[in-house]
Amino acid sequence: MLWNKKIIVLFILTVGVRAETAEAWSPEMVIQMKSISQLDISPSGDLVAFAVREALIEGEKSEYLNQIWLTGTATETPPVQYTFGDKSASRPRFSPDGKHIAFSRELSEKSQVWIMRTAGGEAWQFSYQKESVIDFKWSPDGQHIAMVMKNPKSEEEETEEKEKRDVILVDQNFKNNHIYLKRFTTEIDTTEADKVTSGSFTVNAFNWSPDGRLIVFSHSEEPTFNSRSITGDISVVTVANKTTTTLVDWPGVDADPLFSPDGKTIAFSSDGGTTERIGLGDCFVVSAKGGKPRKLAETPNRSVGVRGAPGIMQWSKDGKHVYTSDYEGTTTQIYKLDVKGNKIAGLTAYNGVISNPVISSDEKKIVFVGQSTEVPAELYVSDLRKFDPKVLSTFNRNKDWPEITKTERVSWKSKDGLEIEGLLTYPLGYKQGKKYPLALMIHGGPAGVFTETFTGNPSIYVIQYFAEKGYAVLRPNPRGSTGYGKEFRYANFKDWGFGDYEDIMSGVDKTIDMGIADPERMAVMGWSYGGYMTSFLVTRTGRFKAASMGAGLPNLVSMVTTTDIPDYLVAHMGSEIWEDYETYEKHSAIYRIGKVTTPTQVIHGSNDLRVPFTQGQEFYVALKRRGIDTEMVVYPRTPHGPREPKLLMDVSPRIMAWLDKYIDRGQKDVQADGAKP
Numbered sequence: 001m002l003w004n005k006k007i008i009v010l011f012i013l014t015v016g017v018r019a020e021t022a023e024a025w026s027p028e029m030v031i032q033m034k035s036i037s038q039l040d041i042s043p044s045g046d047l048v049a050f051a052v053r054e055a056l057i058e059g060e061k062s063e064y065l066n067q068i069w070l071t072g073t074a075t076e077t078p079p080v081q082y083t084f085g086d087k088s089a090s091r092p093r094f095s096p097d098g099k100h101i102a103f104s105r106e107l108s109e110k111s112q113v114w115i116m117r118t119a120g121g122e123a124w125q126f127s128y129q130k131e132s133v134i135d136f137k138w139s140p141d142g143q144h145i146a147m148v149m150k151n152p153k154s155e156e157e158e159t160e161e162k163e164k165r166d167v168i169l170v171d172q173n174f175k176n177n178h179i180y181l182k183r184f185t186t187e188i189d190t191t192e193a194d195k196v197t198s199g200s201f202t203v204n205a206f207n208w209s210p211d212g213r214l215i216v217f218s219h220s221e222e223p224t225f226n227s228r229s230i231t232g233d234i235s236v237v238t239v240a241n242k243t244t245t246t247l248v249d250w251p252g253v254d255a256d257p258l259f260s261p262d263g264k265t266i267a268f269s270s271d272g273g274t275t276e277r278i279g280l281g282d283c284f285v286v287s288a289k290g291g292k293p294r295k296l297a298e299t300p301n302r303s304v305g306v307r308g309a310p311g312i313m314q315w316s317k318d319g320k321h322v323y324t325s326d327y328e329g330t331t332t333q334i335y336k337l338d339v340k341g342n343k344i345a346g347l348t349a350y351n352g353v354i355s356n357p358v359i360s361s362d363e364k365k366i367v368f369v370g371q372s373t374e375v376p377a378e379l380y381v382s383d384l385r386k387f388d389p390k391v392l393s394t395f396n397r398n399k400d401w402p403e404i405t406k407t408e409r410v411s412w413k414s415k416d417g418l419e420i421e422g423l424l425t426y427p428l429g430y431k432q433g434k435k436y437p438l439a440l441m442i443h444g445g446p447a448g449v450f451t452e453t454f455t456g457n458p459s460i461y462v463i464q465y466f467a468e469k470g471y472a473v474l475r476p477n478p479r480g481s482t483g484y485g486k487e488f489r490y491a492n493f494k495d496w497g498f499g500d501y502e503d504i505m506s507g508v509d510k511t512i513d514m515g516i517a518d519p520e521r522m523a524v525m526g527w528s529y530g531g532y533m534t535s536f537l538v539t540r541t542g543r544f545k546a547a548s549m550g551a552g553l554p555n556l557v558s559m560v561t562t563t564d565i566p567d568y569l570v571a572h573m574g575s576e577i578w579e580d581y582e583t584y585e586k587h588s589a590i591y592r593i594g595k596v597t598t599p600t601q602v603i604h605g606s607n608d609l610r611v612p613f614t615q616g617q618e619f620y621v622a623l624k625r626r627g628i629d630t631e632m633v634v635y636p637r638t639p640h641g642p643r644e645p646k647l648l649m650d651v652s653p654r655i656m657a658w659l660d661k662y663i664d665r666g667q668k669d670v671q672a673d674g675a676k677p
Helices: 004-005 155-163 463-468 501-511 529-540 566-571 579-585 589-595 613-625 645-659
Strands: 036-041 047-054 063-072 087-095 098-109 110-117 135-138 144-150 177-184 204-210 214-220 233-238 243-246 254-259 265-270 282-287 312-315 321-328 331-338 344-345 352-360 365-372 375-383 407-413 420-426 436-442 472-477 517-527 546-550 600-605 629-637
Touching: 004 600, 036 087, 036 352, 036 365, 036 375, 047 087, 047 375, 063 087, 087 135, 098 135, 098 144, 135 204, 144 204, 204 254, 214 254, 233 254, 233 265, 243 265, 243 282, 254 312, 254 463, 265 312, 282 321, 312 352, 321 352, 321 529, 407 501, 420 463, 420 501, 436 501, 436 529, 463 472, 463 645, 472 501, 501 529, 517 529, 529 546, 529 589, 529 600, 589 613, 600 645, 613 629, 629 645
Parallel strands: 177 204, 331 352, 436 472, 436 517, 517 546, 546 600, 600 629
Antiparallel strands: 036 047, 047 063, 087 098, 098 110, 135 144, 144 177, 204 214, 214 233, 233 243, 254 265, 265 282, 312 321, 321 331, 331 344, 352 365, 365 375, 407 420, 420 472
């Protein structure tokens, strides 16, 4: 391939390359952080099952391993590991009587359902399907388990694949996801599950009715990322005769359906009958027999459940409320929505990020994963009516982490007066009156958001790693970010690279005015949309001494017809490229490449379909031909972001090595007015 000849792939593992002390925020240090997710609470409310993920990086290994753990909801009960081995186990689900736990286990590259007794003992395989089980749920009486799997290949297709005649016909012969059913037994049963749904749609999410006679599910037209982001309807299937009835089929995305305790009503998240590709999700209810959906109270951010955002959790046991979660500024919070009225009540006031929340069936307890900028993620429990979290685990908090520098929420006004918020992390050893180099980090999306997660988390950009190296780190949430409501999220419509540029640069000026950032030592970096903005910034200003564009999209003209989410880009640009070519060109940094003077590093994954590899290649080749100092780092086997821990560990140090070529990290004794952190 042409790019193999022109680009030096700079993949060198960081391990052993840079001399780091044990006290430093090195890649080896941060990768030890354990991730907690996929919570489920027992019917009695006294046990919580969850998955714990750790990175395996010894020798040739570069992968993540999940195992199932259990703990009591009483704080004196320590967590106990339930699954072991070299294969991941995840998604634990208690049976309705609490006596068994179903979970996913990966064997031979296929994910199947396994069962084990809650009291302990050996697990046994439950499902024996040709395809991986994507999701599963116990029936209310515990007699069956419903599973979602994609349609298997036909015998003819399998033969063609073996004989190397398996030609791919693009956008044809989709393997849709459908619901399958299998009776629960404690005996080994290798028979395959019975298919319950069929048709030219793909199932995305599902839930049982309380009496077990019906399954409600959301579905889209095709099993593509793009289709799931613009289409989604709600239907129910009668288990006994496999008859499917559509309940909600208006335009846009309808998702995450959930039966009320009496089975008469279904709650779901929705765009509200219009295609809102930029991002909108409110909670609706509809009769289980069909009819006109009705919207409940809006959360402040209006991004409940749609397209992967926090969403509908569960109904109250009396059927009068629906519990939801959503972003709120730089935090996430839990809300209670009245079903018959238009009232909303905030149940939490958490200074950080709540994820994976579950509520006990008696509604007395809420269990969740919590973290803040200075406290790593752990499992917490709280009384639901009086929020007062108590920690249940010590996977991360008892580790002797290096010194954690302070992060604070800051705000400023953009050029047009719009209020913008962001997070500022101070450099290690910060002293008032000294100016420090600034690392400006821009999030993806654009409807992403920088939240108050732990700043030592392993990620593409490890915040504490940069702070320890002497950088002040600014992470702005410019217009287009989620967390601040629909109008703010839509404020960059047909305005990529302009209004958000002013928001970001006003934040940079804020840190300078605070006496923290040295205007002569500034760097900019970002991934995905953050990479796009990085490319845009270096074409509009020479204020940055170095830049790093990660998975960036500098050419919207070529991007819109090569990405796997064309509708997302079209939604922001307002029309198709053949209808308004000028808008796509106006918002593409590549057409102003002649103005770039900033040394710019380009990073991309070789298997990226979201932002195709050629986007990074275009910018790199143009910079190189112009004589602008550049390098291109290509991570093999990588889609839209590193998935292997060793590759993830490589990113921040590689960026730092690039910045060190152009920015002196030594602190300057410069007197300046500024607030203490």
